[in-house]
Amino acid sequence: MTFPTFTSSQTDPRARGKEFGTHLRKRIAANLAGYTDLFRAAGAGDAQVRAWGERALDACAAWAPPLAEEIAGIAAGAGLEPWQVGVINARTEILAAIDMVGHGECSTSVVLPQDGPPRTVQTWDWHDHLRDAPVLWEYEQDSGRVVRTFTEAGTLAKIGVTTAGLGVHFNILRHDSDTPETGVPVHLIARRILDEASSVEEAVDLARSARVSASTVITVVTGTGAASIEISPAGVAAIPPGPDGVLLHCNHFLDAGLAAGERHATERPGTYDRMRHLEDNVEGLSGAELNGRALTMLSHAPEGAPVCAHPDLTQPINQRWETVATIGLDLPAGRLRVHRGGPCQVTEATWQTF
Structure with a gap:
């Protein structure tokens, strides 16, 4: 698979x-x-x-x-x-x-250890009838930079890593300022960051240069730093790791100013439960082995935070969600490691290196 x-x-x-x-x-x-x-x-x-x-x-x-x-x-x-x-x-x-609402969505963890490369993992949740949309795409630019991205067929980028030593994770957000007046698609912001940025600061500048109509968070990781770049029509904010080098993000704004217009957390309060699950399990998320980090993510509703989602087939397609992929970034190698499905299906043998 x-x-x-x-x-x-x-x-x-x-x-x-x-x-x-x-x-x-x-x-x-x-x-x-x-x-x-x-x-x-x-x-x-x-x-x-x-x-x-x-x-x-x-x-x-x-x-x-x-x-x-x-x-x-x-x-x-x-x-x-x-x-x-x-x-x-x-x-x-x-x-x-x-203005579609639902109850699924993604969780991201980045840990910057005192020595060694960043340790990252995220779940990517989406509608189950679109589970065959993802593809892994590699392309090279004239500069020689190679980009590898987990994306959807026809979409220019999503989660990815480059041979320039930069990678991105991706989570959706919702904000009161979101508007039907279509702006630059947030997936294209991720694409330009992968194509052009070599630092967190350059990634933030690119995000701020776009007029957007929808919200998202692009967590940018390099060998020396990271930031969750929260993007909305109301503005852009960069959330740094804590003093312990830990940076966690689910589907609600963490910036105090942007959080005043929060939409996801009012309609999908499970995002807070997922964040608490990550916060309570930082030790496991800090492990050197991706398989262990993915298993640390594992939690099902209703007993716990719904980090690993499975669709309710009694619901219409716009209200059905599943964890389609679990993904880690290998920055030193410029590679993605991808498991098809949620953390509950992870084994050492299920990882696809790309």
């Missing part, structure tokens, strides 16, 4: 996108269909979704023209219209515009 992989041979953005779209044509079409079903279940009309996808492309073209070219290439390779690939990349923005 592993995720499909693809390694690009092209460095020109449009050519790289076309190659990616051609190779993953069926998966991209299936991902688009899955999101179309999700948006319809949440009450969004097809014409409105198309308009949001087109606005996302406009925002991307203004902020990062090469990424707009890559999206156009993916569309050409996959036999889709550019706005359709725009919809896939802007799914967080569309869900914020719809």
Whole structure:
């Protein structure tokens, strides 16, 4: 049980996108269909979704023209219209515009030991009917930097690591300032951080340069530091590790100013339970072995914090969640280590190194 992989041979953005779209044509079409079903279940009309996808492309073209070219290439390779690939990349923005709520979501742990590389792990929860959306994608830039990302078919990036010694984890947030006026998709911010940043400070600057319409947190990790970059239309805040080198994040804002507009915690209070579970288990999350860190994450509701999620099949698709992947960053090697499924299924043999 592993995720499909693809390694690009092209460095020109449009050519790289076309190659990616051609190779993953069926998966991209299936991902688009899955999101179309999700948006319809949440009450969004097809014409409105198309308009949001087109606005996302406009925002991307203004902020990062090469990424707009890559999206156009993916569309050409996959036999889709550019706005359709725009919809896939802007799914967080569309869900914020719809104001969809639910009870799943992700948990991230980063520990910076006094000696040795960062020790990270996160669960990635999403709707169970989209469990086949993820792919592992490797591409090289003209500069020679290699990026490896766990993403969804047709999406330019999500969780990832680079040979420049930087990696990112990714969690969704919700804020009162989220708006239907589609801005730069947050997944594209993660992509530019992976492509361009070599430090936490450079990553924060990139995040602050984008006009966004939805909220997220991108936890950036290097060999010497880390920060959870909380992004919302109301502003951007960088949360550093504590004095013990521990940085934990779930799906609520930690910055005092941004927390005043918190949405997730009022609608999904389980995020606080998950944070308490992480805080109570820092020793296990600090371990050198990824398998042990993942098992430390393990907790099921209702007995404990729902860090490892399983779908309730009695619910409609927009209210069903599962832990699709468990992921750690190996910064020294510039590699991802990925387990397909939640911590309750982890063994030493289930890790995919990419």
